Amino acid sequence: SQLAEENSWALSVHEGESVTVNCSYKTSITALQWYRQKSGKGPAQLILIRSNEREKRNGRLRATLDTSSQSSSLSITATRCEDTAVYFCATDTNAYKVIFGKGTHLHVLP
Amino acid sequence: NSKVIQTPRYLVKGQGQKAKMRCIPEKGHPVVFWYQQNKNNEFKFLINFQNQEVLQQIDMTEKRFSAECPSNSPCSLEIQSSEAGDSALYLCASSLSGGAFEQYFGPGTRLTVL
Numbered sequence: 001s002q003l004a005e006e007n008s009w010a011l012s013v014h015e016g017e018s019v020t021v022n023c024s025y026k027t028s029i030t031a032l033q034w035y036r037q038k039s040g041k042g043p044a045q046l047i048l049i050r051s052n053e054r055e056k057r058n059g060r061l062r063a064t065l066d067t068s069s070q071s072s073s074l075s076i077t078a079t080r081c082e083d084t085a086v087y088f089c090a091t092d093t094n095a096y097k098v099i100f101g102k103g104t105h106l107h108v109l110p
Numbered sequence: 111n112s113k114v115i116q117t118p119r120y121l122v123k124g125q126g127q128k129a130k131m132r133c134i135p136e137k138g139h140p141v142v143f144w145y146q147q148n149k150n151n152e153f154k155f156l157i158n159f160q161n162q163e164v165l166q167q168i169d170m171t172e173k174r175f176s177a178e179c180p181s182n183s184p185c186s187l188e189i190q191s192s193e194a195g196d197s198a199l200y201l202c203a204s205s206l207s208g209g210a211f212e213q214y215f216g217p218g219t220r221l222t223v224l
Contacts, residue, residue, distance in 0.1 A: 031210040088151075099153075
């Protein structure tokens with residue numbers, strides 16, 4: 001069973017709109033990471049949020065973490081066509097292993 | 111931007127053939143991970159190394175999968191006898207440390223087993 005899971009398979013927004021991708025996980029964690037994978041490329045980390053943090057920002061990106069409900073969200077403001085990608089949350093299950101969710105396909109339309 | 115290098119980018123093999131792919135991690139990163147990503151974008155952790163030592167690995171069915179990270183040479187992942195179900199994107203990532211640290215991914219090797 002998935003230890004980390006995004007809550008939507010696909011989302012579509014128009015350029016300039018905001019969007020939020022949600023993730024739930026099932027184990028205690030040290031940190032949760034958000035990755036983005038564009039077509040034909042490997043994933044790239046967007047934000048790492050540690051279990052003692054509630055919010056982290058990176059430019060137009062904002063991640064939240066709620067350890068009591070074991071959930072996280074990634075919000076993107078002022079979306080651009082180049083934000084089109086698959087977004088994954090990933091959690092560490094032990095010191096050296098990271099489990100990725102199934103991903104949310106985000107399509108940003110012109 | 112990630113500087114992890116993976117070769118080849120594409121690999122086509124017949125069933126029963128060996129398939130070998132290589133990875134050069136980012137300089138100074140002692141931890142290397144291999145993942146298999148299927149057509150549904152699902153990741154399957156395969157193995158990780160710290161320096162040249164295996165840290166964790168899945169039960170590689172029938173021992174068809176093997177991997178190594180020798181010093182001063184690229185890391186490699188080899189499938190001894192490819193099966194159609196092995197067709198996937200194989201991703202290598204490197205990191206300064208364990209799971210709570212950023213992993214830097216290469217572009218992957220797309221394996222197609224005919």
